[in-house]
Amino acid sequence: MSLEKQLEGEKAARNQTMNITKRKDLYLKLQGLNQGFKSVDEYHKEMEITMIWANVIEDREAIMARFLNGLNWEIANVV
Numbered sequence: 001m002s003l004e005k006q007l008e009g010e011k012a013a014r015n016q017t018m019n020i021t022k023r024k025d026l027y028l029k030l031q032g033l034n035q036g037f038k039s040v041d042e043y044h045k046e047m048e049i050t051m052i053w054a055n056v057i058e059d060r061e062a063i064m065a066r067f068l069n070g071l072n073w074e075i076a077n078v079v
Helices: 003-032 040-053 060-070 073-078
Strands: none
Touching (some): 003 040
16 A cells, blocks of 8 residues: 555544544534523524534424523523
8 A cells, every 4th residue: 555545544534533523522512502692593593503513413393492492591481
C-alpha cells in the first residue's frame, strides 16, 4: 500500500470519528436545550437546526414532547 493511500485512509477514519463525536455533542446539546431567554420562535428554530445537524429523526409526538419540555414553565402551562 502506498503512503498516499494510507494517509487517505487515516484521514477518512479521522473524519468519521469527528463526525460521530460532533453528532454526539449535538445530541447532548439537544437533550439539554431549553428556551431560557430566547423567544419561542428562536428556541424552536435552534431546536430544529440542532436536530438536523445531529441527524435526529423522531415522530411528531416525540418532537412535540421535546419542544414542550424545553419551554419556559409559564409558557408551557398556557399551551
